[in-house]
Amino acid sequence: MEVVIGLILLLFLTFGTGYYFRRNIYREVDRLERWKIDIMNKSIMDEFSKVKELKMTGQTEEFFEKWRKEWDDIITSQLPEVEELLFDAEEFADKYRFKKSKNTLLHIESILKETESQIDRIIKEINDLVTSEEKNSEESEEVKKLFKSLKKVLITQSHTFGAAQQKLESILYECSEGLKRFELETEAGNHLLARDIIIEQKEALAELKEKMEFIPKYLTDCQSILPQQIQELRNGYEEMLEQGYVLSHIDMEKEISSMNQSLDNLKSQLIDGELDGVHQGLEEINEMVEALYDLLEKEVYASHFVKSEIGSYGEKLNQLMDEKNETHEETAVVKQSYTLSDAEIENMRKIEKKIQQLQKQYDQMCIQLEESHVAHSVIKDELEEFNRQLEETRKQHEEFRQMLYTLRKDELEARDKIVELKRAMMDIRRSIQKSNVPGLPIRILDKMEVAQQSLVNVNHKISDVPLNMSAVHEQLNDAVSVIESLKSETEEMIEQVYLVEKVIQYGNRYRRQYQTLAQQLQEAEELFRNYEYGRSLEQAASAIEKVEPGAIERIQAIIEEEMKLKS
Template sequence: EEYLFDAEDAADRFRVPTANRILETAEKILNDTEKVIENMYSELDDLLDSEKQSRKIAEEVVPHIRSLRNLLLQDLYAYGSAEARFEEEINKCQLKLEHFYYETEQGNYYEAHQIITNLQQELNDLEERLETFPAIYRQCKIELPDQIHQLKNGIEQMKADGYQIEHHNFQKELRDLEEQLSVYVTRIEEQDDQTVFDFVATIDERISEIYHILEEESKARNYVDKHLQNFEKLIEEVVDEFKLTDEEVTELQKTYYLEGSDLELYENLEKWIHQLERQHMKIKQDLADEQQTYTALKDELETNYQDLQKLKEAHQEFKEQISTIRKDEIEAKEKITVLKRDLFEVNRHIEKSNLPGIPSFIWNQMDDASEKCERVLEKLAEEPLDMGQVSHCLNEATSSVETLIKQTETMMEQAYLIERIIQYANRYRSQYPVLSARLSEAEKLFRECQYEQSLEIASESLEEVEPGALRRLEVKINVKIPS
């Protein structure tokens, strides 16, 4: 109003600029005041809304406190000594509720709202702890101690039954766990401790592990009781079989020479059998002395079974190996008979060939093949028979005879081709003096048993006067002419 009066006074005095400035100031003040009033209304609305929300939460909190108290009273034994601290927490929540009502009556709606929302969260947290406590408390106080007690009794019974499990030191470990459980029971009765959940899980897992170890020990005992005698029977069978093999080897050595590798394998088999016998006796002694766990004995017995199987396979392989010695001798005799027959056939074929002569390298190769065949027969007649030497000499003889056959066949083909080429080329002799001279040279080499050189000269000479003649001649006589 004061600004308005000043503006009116300035206008009356015709002081227009001053009046305008005063009016602008007054307008700004009015706008600011209007904003303040709007903010006050907004805060009032928020306050009223907060009070409304608080009343709604309080309506939920009251029965919530009552339900938690009932939950606690329904089974006080489930909470043990912790019942007192939970009751105290509920009472504190009740006091906070009363404080909420007091602040509300005093008009401190914001403070009251903060109290009731915090209280609601505390009650939710308390409810969760009240619901989870009985189970974890029962585990620590009753269930796990009972399980440990039963496990300790089971361990003592297994020890009485002859199980060697002292080295695990389970009894001390379980006593320590019992003491830790007792400490945790006292601790969670006095205050919340989230580490108890991890501890309980660890104990539960460890109990399962111990049961598993004991179960495996029991299974191992059943395995040892069931398979130990059977293994002894199997190794006796192997020993008996090896005695037969030993007798067979003794007989073989009278007739055959055994390779060093064969004898080494035989000696290793014998050592292997003795080693398995010693290992078996050790298991029996450990079992009698009660110094080993059944799990360890089972592992040793399983290893022995695997070794025994490998021994039987090696023994069978050795028997098959020595059994082939006689068969190899028979096959060698049959093979040398065939080679001797091949030599005879080659010689007969040469004699019937009507060739002007036989190159010296053919006779040399025949002599070499004959000598090597005789060498095989000499080796077969030796005692003891060394099949290694026989096989070596037989391979040499086979190679020599095969070389002789190939050389002889080549010589025969060359001689046949020379005759056919010269017969074919004779038609040109009168026309081509050079050809005639070359053919005469080829005929001379043919008579001197130089069939390869003769064939080369005859072929080249014919091809010079009639290109393609050799190829046509090949087709006609169905023989490949060397180029």
């Protein structure tokens, strides 16, 4: 029973698969059939009718016959073959030869693609032929009109073209022959060939028009304007030579010869009717003329500059030399009173040596100017460099002189500072005396001794001959540091003495009530008598704060009020 059911299922499966493949093949056959019908309905006959309206000779007749044969082959051979193959594909499908049917359908599709492409090509070629005839008719009128216009210009303005007229007439004659060939090919029905000819003549006449527009101008530049400019350049050059200018660095004859040769080459090109590179060549010659003029003008300007400035630069050099001599003498005087470093002395030597070199350089330029064998532009460059070095040396010299002035200024400032420090020491002693301090702690006494010794040291240094300001500054800085520190500590000590006295006085009101407080105040007084004012203040303040918290702040407030009243 199971075997029977399996066979039935297999049978249904086989039938279903076959039905599915056949249905797909029938659908593909229907699609290809519609495609074939669309190809048959192509409006190629309408395109053929356009060709028949043309004169059926030459290329037109030849192409028409070719296209008609191709269409006949499509109708009588290719499409009937497709019809038969479609029938075969259906028949193969009915016999379950699906692979054979599919291959047949693929072959049919390739035939239809090729056929459709062939028909499209024929239609395009027909359109090209028809439109060529139409375009030829339109453009030939434009070309003929341009031809007549250019011919008229050649006749009426022949003098503007000079020797190039013959070449231009030759080009125009070739265009005339080309137009004749165009008419013949058109008459013979060779519209595509005629199309190529008319395009060629249109381009040739456009090029001829360009040549006729530019050749007269370029010939004028080559034969008149530029030669005249070159001659004026030569005249200016020779005139400057007569005036004594040194122009050996300008090879004028070589440059003029080169420009004239270039002009001859450009004229030959124009006579041959060629424009390529002519514009650029003329621009290069023009630029060379301007460049040579610039060189001559530069020489004139340089000559004016040298003649007008060399004297003033000489005066600046002489002034610097005078100042150098004064500085030399001043340096000798300063060295008797001050110690100059090796670097400072070497710097002065370099400045003096540089000034000597500048003097030699200036003398050499004056000789060159008198002998007139060096171009003024060269001397001008040398003179500008000379002035740059002169200014740089003058600046260095001024910095050296400023250094000498600074030495004396530093000495005066140092002496003023010493006086100020001595006054500060007197103020410290005076403030100690006024404050009625019982005595001074050892550290204050030691620092006062150190401060006093620092003043002695700096006095010794500033009395040395020659004076070494670096050593003076070193000793002076030490003295300033020590005395400022002494002043700070002294002021702090005086404040402590005053405050501890007030605190002990304030605490005396509690001596009878608090035995411990009385004992601590006694210890604070003992420290005070031993000049240990800081520890005395701590002891007294701690004792009172235990009895009356905030008392120290109130005491300080009272003292501040007293100070305000005094001030």
